[in-house]
Amino acid sequence: MGRLIVVSNRVATPTETKGSAGGLAVGVFGALKDTGGVWFGWSGDVVSETVANAGPTLEQDGPVTFATVGLTRKDYDQYYRGFSNATLWPVFHYRNDLARYERDEYAGYRRVNAWLAHKLMKLIDPDDIVWVHDYHLIPFAEALRSEGVTNRIGFFLHIPFPSPQVLQTIPPHEELVKSLCCYDLLGFQTRNDQQAFHDYIVRSARGAVGEEGEHGDVEAFGRRLRTGVYRIGVFPDEIAEQAKRYESRQHVLDLKQSLEGRKLIMSVDRLDYSKGLVERFKAFEQLLERSPEWRGNVTLVQIAPPTRSDVATYRNIREELEGEAGRINGRYSGLDYTPIRYLSQQYDRWKLMSLFRESQVGFVTPLHDGMNLVAKEYVAAQNPSDPGVLVLSVFAGAAAELSGALLVNPHDALGMCEALQRALSMPLAERQARYETNMEALRRNDLGVWRDSFLHDLRSVPHPGQMSQPQR
Known part of the structure; x- marks a missing residue:
């Protein structure tokens, strides 16, 4: 069994994973300790271009490698403060009245995702699986695929997924959903969130959705992927x-x-x-x-x-x-x-x-x-x-x-x-x-169940996800 590569916007420090961090940090660190692997993402620091381009900073804690990068001020403003938190966050929480869309911020969002994916490339082995977390990193799998990565890649959304009519208030909504379809497994917190994604696929992307329930296969944009409901918990x-x-x-x-x-x-x-x-x-x-x-x-x-x-x-x-x-x-x-x-x-x-x-x-x-x-x-x-x-x-x-x-x-x-x-x-x-x-x-549904069920399903997804003819 290959290693686990966890990708999140922020990476918890080794000290935080020992007990002061929240659910995400505790859950994924437990999985990383079991299989060995890498936790990759932003350090939380805004740095110069020279420092940002120097490569990930690596810190070892047993079988886990913490790999972090800094963001330049421009990248922070466009990727994090801009499109992630001024566009995606309010819209996904049904607060379109507070949302702001700027083309240059969206371009920066995609640019930073591609840059982060390129930074991760040297740390991935062929049999690793990749688990990407949350709305900051929707295009991450698409960027990895463009780099030639064929590993299984899963995505878990920690916030709500909006109804199609609400999502469509974001001008590049179709590009975002197409990016999500580059994953092999999409995880949602609730059945309503999964259904909202399925509704978009059927009504707006002219795709197909398989059996309903806790899990469902989706065919859209020339790819087949699986969706599931995974309720994050606590211990x-x-x-x-x-x-x-x-x-x-x-x-x-x-x-x-x-x-x-x-x-x-x-x-x-x-x-x-x-x-x-x-x-x-x-x-x-x-x-x-x-x-x-x-x-x-x-x-x-x-x-x-x-x-x-x-x-x-x-x-x-x-x-x-x-x-x-x-x-x-x-x-x-x-x-x-x-x-x-x-x-x-x-x-x-x-x-x-x-x-x-x-x-x-x-x-x-x-x-x-x-x-x-x-x-x-x-x-x-x-x-x-x-x-x-x-x-x-x-x-x-x-x-x-x-x-x-x-x-x-x-x-x-x-x-x-x-x-x-x-x-x-x-x-x-x-x-x-x-x-x-x-x-x-x-x-019944503690943090370990959430983590283990998602990773089990990701490892079980038919691979590769590419298909030639979507079913209608």
Whole structure:
């Protein structure tokens, strides 16, 4: 069996893979350790052209080689800040109103993908398989194919895939889908995402789709490929152990003391307009307005680390969120009570797990999300004898699995308010039953299942993917 080559926009450092990183880093590093291989991508540094063209920086950790490159300022602006995050990200999250398309940024996006593929060429052996991750790298397989690579190449999309009508608002939408068809296996978070891709193939690309269900073969643009649904997960028992271990640490004791017996609603997200943060604050305001008994008796802690601060839309959402927190606190605060504690800073992952364990409600309400691992982490971190309740958006991929959550529409502030009321007042027996239901789902589809099922299917794909005549 050949090695595994993982390609992602950013590469976790060897230190991060030891426990502080998120799901992607933990999952793929485990697979790399099993087979040996290479993790290739951007280092996160913006460098001079001389440094960028010098070749990948290599760092060895056992059987795993970390290979990273820097981006020039032009490449960063066009590939990352431009087309990836100003065009693809908003459109794929159904926020066309925030999207911007510039031809030179799209050209830069394709140029950087081709450049990255060329950098990887010297690291690939003939029997390796290549696993590419996320929207930054849609043209990556096409670039490798143009370099003569015939290895099996898979792609996993961590964010939603939009409906054909939404995707078509991106002018080069057909080129993007044609690039996706250069992969041998496409993985999606949910059945809806897979169906949206199939709909585009049939309606817009005049291609063909095979059997429906968890897996389906697609024929389009002169190629045959396979699609599948792979629900990324967590290692729930590991999270539970870590949350319990940290629950007596000083940061948890300080929080408990400051709450003075009040109930706690925990919410953790990157600062992003897709997460529904403003809508969440307004729902919490509805709770305080409609249920006076909760004033002074419940606190919402919102942790939202800043991200992409050099993109204007992200600066705007930060200013709006700070304004809403200030307005609501001004309305309902007392001398010894602050309803919303808004923290725009990064926290260690395991510290967050211990805070989840102390809370009575997890409030996770994105407007659109591929999966949302925070929802799964919240459940896994709970104390089985006294678990909190997860209030979860129906537009998170995790909603299809976590049937023990209270599902809400993030566009319905009153509906979210009512769910919070129910969660805060829920009897212990019902909370325990919902927790057990969710934990069963987490264990059934944990991070290892996601990783191993995708790689098994990629190795099983008929090879090569080229075909002479598409079936209609």
